[in-house]
Amino acid sequence: MGSFAMAASxxxxxxxxxxxxxxLDGxxxxxxxxxxxEDPEVALKGTYELQAKVWLFEEQADAEGEL
Incomplete structure (x- = not known):
């Protein structure tokens, strides 16, 4: 996906x-x-895992994720 910086909001x-x-060519x-x-119109069944690497530079900073 790549990397990018995000503001708190x-x-x-x-x-x-x-x-x-x-x-992804559109x-x-x-x-x-x-x-x-084999069939792009069908989603593959299974368990998916999302991994995020987060670097925080301030002692009081925090991060949270939600799906």
Whole structure:
């Protein structure tokens, strides 16, 4: 996906990431990541894991994620 800096009030939506969509040749990211290579219209079943690396520089800072 890449890396980027976010402000405290910023929310990231995978489905609205135009830069990522261009990298995926116009395919919507939420479809491209989960599509069956044999049948792109079908999502692959299974357990998915999202990993995020977060660097905080202030002692009082915190980060939280939500799906």
């Amino acid at each position: 910023h929310t990231y939506y995978l489905s609205q990431d135009d830069r990522l969509q261009r990298k 395919e919507r990211p939420e479809k491209a990541f989960f599509a069956d290579p």
